[in-house]
Structures are given as C-alpha cells and as structure tokens.
Amino acid sequence: MSSNGPIKITGEEEIAVCMCMQSNHWPFCDASHHTLAGSGDLGPKLVTLDPNKTYYLCGCYRTKNKPFCDGSHEK
Template sequence: MTNPTSPQNAPYKVKVEKDKTYSWCSCGLSKKQPFCDGSHKGGLFKSVKYLTNSDKEVWFCGCKRTKHQPFCDGSHSKP
C-alpha cells in the first residue's frame, strides 16, 4: 500500500491531556482511529507521535492527506 486509506472525510476532534503522548495513525487502517493500533506493520507507514504540553482540544486528520501531520489542514475538502 503506497497511499493511505481514508477512514473518514473529516477530522477527529479529541481532548488531549498535558504530558501525554499520542500515536496518530497515518495509514488509515487502524480500528482505533485516529490513533495507531499497529495495523501498518510490514508496510510503508509509521505512526506519528504527538506530545502535548497542555490540556486542550485538537483536530486530528481523518482523511490522512494532511500536509501537517497529525493535524487536519482541510485537505479533505480539496478535490
């Protein structure tokens, strides 16, 4: 697989916690979207780690086409 699978054509709104590391799924195959469950093993994709320094809401990319991994950049609304 050279292109990621798009599990949804919209971002995932997630409340993240200070000092917690998150692993964003970049392949789109994870059953625990938007987070990695290891489904990419043996492929070209790797999870993207994200460590936050505060409690807040973020928008993780759901289409997997973002240029600013792991965050949504609106790529899902572009042709």
C-alpha cells in the same frame, strides 16, 4: 464530524500517530504496521499534546500537516 472530516480530541497528553498508512483507526496506530514485511522504520510517531487544549486530527489522509487537520478535506 464525519469520518472524512477532522477528528476532535481533547485531554490527551500523547498520541501514537500511524506512519505506515495501514491503520484501520487512522490517524492512530493500531499496530497494523507489525503485519508489513520489512516495515522497519514504519512504526508510529509519538506526538506530545497539551491536555488542556482541543486538537483536530486529520480524518481524510490528505493533510500536509500530519496528524493535524489542515482543511484539505474541504478541497
């Protein structure tokens, strides 16, 4: 999958999803939110996953179902 298409993950029980849109590893938090002045509530959102399932995470920032791919990269 390309850098703009979905990111396939499996075997994960929990991920920290970036909510500040500053991460260099979107959709994962890379702690960049600590560099934002007044970032207050902009820390990561913890999302629980089933490690037995495969998930496709958004790689293009355009999903309306963050952090999951909703096909918006194809539009």
